[in-house]
Amino acid sequence: METAKQRIAIDMDEVVADTLGKLLHCYNRDYEDTVTIEDLHGKKLRQVAKCGQELYRYFDDPTFFRDLAVMPDSQDVIRELQTRYEIFIASAAMEVPASFAAKYEWLKEHFPFIPDTHIVFCGDKSIINADYLIDDHTYQFARFRGQGILYTASHNLEETRYPRVNNWRDVADMFLK
Known part of the structure; x- marks a missing residue:
């Protein structure tokens, strides 16, 4: 057996x-920012992004993933x-x-x-x-x-x-x- x-x-x-790589790219492009992975040490992107929770609107696009x-x-x-x-x-x-x-x-x-x-x-x-x-x-x-x-x-x-x-x-x- x-x-x-x-x-x-x-x-x-x-x-x-x-996922984060694409999210960072879209955010930096659309908000003319320069956030890097290193800037996120111990944080989520929404905590440092100019748009905060609005960041998750990218996920509403059915093709994002x-x-x-x-x-x-x-x-x-x-x-x-x-x-x-x-x-x-x-x-x-x-x-x-x-x-x-x-x-x-x-x-x-x-x-x-x-x-x-x-x-x-x-x-x-x-x-x-x-x-x-x-x-x-x-x-x-x-x-x-x-x-x-x-x-x-x-x-x-x-x-x-x-x-x-x-x-x-x-x-x-x-x-x-």
Whole structure:
């Protein structure tokens, strides 16, 4: 009898998709500003942007999430993880319902090796039954029953409560060694 593989759930935005990079580009272009990733140490862009919460209007564009850059090494590492683990993409897409189609299309283009049955669009990720959750937001770990693994992003640099990975090479070191 074959032993079940452990499951790893992986967030999409700021973990496999560079959402902040595009958001920064759009904001700086439209507000003639020069905010950089370094300016965001421990903060979210909305905290330093001239427009504050209005920043999230970019997410109302159903195509915003369609052309995000892929995080370096994520495709290769996830493909290798699949040889040892059951991999799910778990996106809190309910926070931005207009994003469903673009996120799905983006995943099918950049991660075609992840089956549709392993893509979960949800809100509260505690619903995910996995051993690990790799995410950039600690609030998603609050009720998650497995182990949260914090993926480094500018807004979480001061967080110390969870094991941390800084990039996909760190993920490989944690799960594939």
